[in-house]
Structure formats: C-alpha cells, structure tokens
Amino acid sequence: MQLVTAGLLVIRDRKLLLAFSKNKQCFYLPGGKVDAGETPIAALCREVAEELNVSLEESDLQYYMHVTAPAYGETNGVIMEQDCFLLHKPIRPDASAEIGELKYFTLEEYLAEPVTAPGAVKVLEQLKADNLTD
Numbered sequence: 001m002q003l004v005t006a007g008l009l010v011i012r013d014r015k016l017l018l019a020f021s022k023n024k025q026c027f028y029l030p031g032g033k034v035d036a037g038e039t040p041i042a043a044l045c046r047e048v049a050e051e052l053n054v055s056l057e058e059s060d061l062q063y064y065m066h067v068t069a070p071a072y073g074e075t076n077g078v079i080m081e082q083d084c085f086l087l088h089k090p091i092r093p094d095a096s097a098e099i100g101e102l103k104y105f106t107l108e109e110y111l112a113e114p115v116t117a118p119g120a121v122k123v124l125e126q127l128k129a130d131n132l133t134d
Helices: 040-052 107-111 118-129
Strands: 002-009 015-021 026-028 031-033 061-070 079-087 099-105
Touching: 002 015, 002 040, 002 061, 002 118, 015 107, 015 118, 026 099, 026 118, 031 040, 040 061, 040 079, 040 099, 061 118, 079 118, 099 107, 107 118
Parallel strands: 002 079
Antiparallel strands: 002 031, 015 026, 015 099, 061 079
C-alpha cells in the first residue's frame, strides 16, 4: 500500500525544520497526506496551515525531491511516497493540532534522536549532499 504525502522543507542556519508528532512520537517533515483530487502542493499548503499556523501560497514553494520510504508509524508494508517542497520565504511557525514541538536539525543531530523517520533521514541526506544543510 502507498501513502501519498507532501512535505515542507524549511531551512534556517543550515538546519531543517522538523515537527514532533504527538501521535507518532517522532520528528518528521511538516506536511501530510494528499487527499483525493488534491495536488501535493495544495495538500501541503492545507497541512502547513493546520500544523504550523502558517498561510502559504503555492508560489512560495519550489519542488525539491521525491522520497519513497517505509511510512513511519504505519503497519508493515506501507510505503510513503512524498513530494518535498522548499519554502523560500521566512515564516514563524507555531506548533498546533497534533504537533508537540518544532525543532531544526542537521543530519547528525537527527540521527542522534531515539526514533527517526526513514523519509526524513533520506531528505536530510540529500540536503546535506546538495550543501543546503550540515
């Protein structure tokens, strides 16, 4: 089974913003599931408004990469298919809904967390390879 999602990439001081899910007890990319009939970028704008209390326009975002990885917190065999978009404007995110905390990470800092999401690791590895984060 595939889980189609969209993720937000916010980089500050060469670190990536991740959101702590109260439900899944793990830091992951802000964003979420793409509903039927919805584009990934539209889903991302909707999810960011819900999770971070930030209003985005599609023009604020730039496609960066696609990630295929085991879906963290889902039953075995569920694969996450996630389009990730870079945000090119400053924001002041405020955790809401199921988000418990917001924190910026380097790859090394994230890998030191007790629990990591495979998709977030892949994104951090690519951002580091592209010299966008440490």
